[in-house]
Amino acid sequence: MTVVRSVLLFLLAALAEIGGAWLVWQGWREHRGLWWVAAGVIALGCYGFVATFQPDPNFGRLLAAYGGVFVAGSLLWGVVVDGFRPDRYDVVGAAICLVGVAVIMYAPRAG
Template identity: 40%
Template sequence: MNWTIPAFIGAAIAEIAGCFAFWAWARLDKSPLWLIPGVASLCLFAWLLTLAEAANAGRTYAAYGGIYILSALVWLWAVEGTRPDKWDVTGVAICLIGAGVILWGPRVAS
């Protein structure tokens, strides 16, 4: 099984959750204890990216960016209650197409 897409989805959830924990502490006056699961979540995010089946870390990170952008808009809608507009949807579609080209584009062996 190719773990790239599930790894990207899991990484996006972990990254957003980890970053939100820091946001909650710094911007929403939550307890510093929020930082503990935040750091754990960001470590999980980094590990999940290593499961992507790509030869280069840079390409993995670049392709993951499209999934992260989609996840951020899902978070915007599901957690923050703000529905993405047509420009958000258009932008994420462009990013996902770009991520696909980066991840699955034909490569010339060097």
């Protein structure tokens, strides 16, 4: 159950951070307005809190692992929201990152 909870928290964090960054991008770069930017800032703030619910107490480990989730999630966001078509190197790179997440977060540790 702990692994399932952790994975769900990583997915929620990805949604908040990637979605927040996308909202800021849309508000500023695509000229949709400051309300979009404000919504993005709020979503990014929510991302900061999500990590605190992870069962692992090590901030550095969590943030390092989340980096891999962010890579894969960003590509997926681009596919779903922006019509981005990743090439095989994008897919292989994202898969490598997710393997790294699994090793960092879920490998058995002594103690």
